[in-house]
Amino acid sequence: MSAPSTPVNTQQFASDNYAGICPQAWEAMQEANAGHAIAYGDDVWTTQASDAFRKLFETDCEVFFAFNGTAANSLALAALSQSYHSVICSDTAHVETDECGAPEFFSNGSKLLVAKTDNGKLTPEHVRHFATNRNDIHYPKPRVVTITQPTETGLVYSVEEIKAISAVCKEFGLSLHMDGARFANACASLGCSPSDIT
Numbered sequence: 207m208s209a210p211s212t213p214v215n216t217q218q219f220a221s222d223n224y225a226g227i228c229p230q231a232w233e234a235m236q237e238a239n240a241g242h243a244i245a246y247g248d249d250v251w252t253t254q255a256s257d258a259f260r261k262l263f264e265t266d267c268e269v270f271f272a273f274n275g276t277a278a279n280s281l282a283l284a285a286l287s288q289s290y291h292s293v294i295c296s297d298t299a300h301v302e303t304d305e306c307g308a309p310e311f312f313s314n315g316s317k318l319l320v321a322k323t324d325n326g327k328l329t330p331e332h333v334r335h336f337a338t339n340r341n342d343i344h345y346p347k348p349r350v351v352t353i354t355q356p357t358e359t360g361l362v363y364s365v366e367e368i369k370a371i372s373a374v375c376k377e378f379g380l381s382l383h384m385d386g387a388r389f390a391n392a393c394a395s396l397g398c399s400p401s402d403i404t
Contacts, residue, residue, distance in 0.1 A: 255271075264401040265404075276304075279301055279305060279352070279385050280305065280311070281312060283312070283350060283352065283383060284312040284313040284314070286349065286381045286383060287350050288313070288349075289313065289315045290347060291316045291348070291349035291350070292318070292348050292349060293316055293318050293348075294321065294328070294333055294336045294352070294380070295320060295321070298358040299352060299358070299385070301318065301352055302318055302320055303358060304358075321335070326354075326358055326361055327363060333374045333380070348380060351375050354387070355389055362396060365396065384403075
């Protein structure tokens with residue numbers, strides 16, 4: 207039995223994983239595939255890619271490459287929390303709806319505290335609620351806030367909304383994580399640079 211054919215012109219917007227690699231990236235990979243290079247991140251290609259991210263985001267930072275978005279989110283949240291911590295997110299956040307428990311698994315059981323939202327966006331009020339809800343020994347201590355940019359509902363957090371959430375995070379000593387699977391779309395929609403919304 208043959209596999210069903212998919213029309214060549216069909217586009218999927220569900221995930222960037224649906225698309226083939228763009229010709230420029232394919233050409234660059236073919237060029238990089240010639241000859242030999244030191245492995246495990248000590249090669250010229252990794253240095254160039256890391257420097258390109260630093261330039262794009264206008265910050266001096268460490269760059270870690272991951273296999274996919276689920277791995278990136280899970281490892282980032284695990285680095286920011288411990289087993290007795292919690293992660294505040296929207297009820298439609300990607301980490302809640304599409305990652306099959308991976309963030310909880312890789313953080314040794316950090317609990318997702320899920321805010322009921324009307325439109326998929328967290329607000330400073332949601333964060334404040336969970337940060338002040340309880341402080342007894344039996345409650346998973348809020349440690350991280352994660353937002354999906356754009357949201358799973360297709361909305362984009364504005365620069366002002368991100369700054370407001372960031373301010374509440376700073377007030378309560380919480381880290382702010384951004385799931386950026388469609389981050390380039392948010393930059394294009396807002397007409398801003400990546401550093402403006404990070």
